[in-house]
Amino acid sequence: MRVVLLTRPLLLSSPSMARLRQLGYGVFHEPLLTIRPLAAPRPSFTTRPVVIITSRVVFDVLASRKEDVDVFLDAPCYCVGEKTAQAARSFGFTDIRRAVSDSEELARCLIRQESKNLPILHIGGEDRKETFYDKLREAGWPEIRVWRVYKAEAAKVLSQELLSLLFHNKIDAALFYSSRTACVFSELIRQNKVESCCSSLTAIGLSPSVLLSLTPLSFKALLAASVPTETDLMTCLTTHVPL
Numbered sequence: 001m002r003v004v005l006l007t008r009p010l011l012l013s014s015p016s017m018a019r020l021r022q023l024g025y026g027v028f029h030e031p032l033l034t035i036r037p038l039a040a041p042r043p044s045f046t047t048r049p050v051v052i053i054t055s056r057v058v059f060d061v062l063a064s065r066k067e068d069v070d071v072f073l074d075a076p077c078y079c080v081g082e083k084t085a086q087a088a089r090s091f092g093f094t095d096i097r098r099a100v101s102d103s104e105e106l107a108r109c110l111i112r113q114e115s116k117n118l119p120i121l122h123i124g125g126e127d128r129k130e131t132f133y134d135k136l137r138e139a140g141w142p143e144i145r146v147w148r149v150y151k152a153e154a155a156k157v158l159s160q161e162l163l164s165l166l167f168h169n170k171i172d173a174a175l176f177y178s179s180r181t182a183c184v185f186s187e188l189i190r191q192n193k194v195e196s197c198c199s200s201l202t203a204i205g206l207s208p209s210v211l212l213s214l215t216p217l218s219f220k221a222l223l224a225a226s227v228p229t230e231t232d233l234m235t236c237l238t239t240h241v242p243l
Helices: 010-023 057-061 061-069 082-091 103-113 130-138 160-167 179-193 195-200 209-214 230-240
Strands: 002-008 026-029 035-039 050-053 076-080 096-098 119-124 144-154 173-176 200-203 221-224
Touching: 002 010, 010 026, 010 035, 010 057, 010 230, 026 160, 035 057, 035 179, 050 103, 057 061, 057 082, 057 119, 057 144, 076 082, 076 103, 082 096, 096 103, 103 130, 130 144, 144 179, 160 195, 173 179, 173 209, 173 230, 179 195, 179 209, 200 209, 200 230, 209 221, 221 230
Parallel strands: 002 026, 002 173, 050 076, 050 119, 076 096, 119 144, 173 200, 200 221
Antiparallel strands: 035 144
């Protein structure tokens, strides 16, 4: 049986694990990020903002404090990823403008489609790209606020079981859904001095940018989904690491 390393946080892993098993793969789950909710207060605005949500983790961590979000549910809501957009609809957002593939496309959409007189509220985690906000400020947005509702803590070690599987070439492919997860994996592989174990491993990322941190390592193959969706990630897996 082909075995796939799944690196997603526990909070997001169950549907991915089920899908891999339905396809016939064995799964070894090693969460490289752990999601911790934050108790940051909700920002207040005098004008209704444009809302940005870049991860569906937001809806899991805010499920117990949904009343804090109610005031924003009729605001224009831009999401990164169709699944995040679906989760936003289920959560109660009523004006979902567009589900985009990444932060660069998101910035272009906002600059092209939204009034710079409206404030922007990004609901997300502690880890974020300042370059995204820089683009919006350069385009003329005076008010951009971030509501940090969770943090993603990086794993500090790889489990002995995973190290053993890697050492004995028992992992056929590894899936990476975020740049940060790929970066954590790369750092821990070098820390444990098991770089040579990657030579029999196919690494598959949600997008080319996700894979950048992995390029110093020598994999059997380093592949990206044709479009950044889990469906295409799985298609890439079944095509290049067939059963």
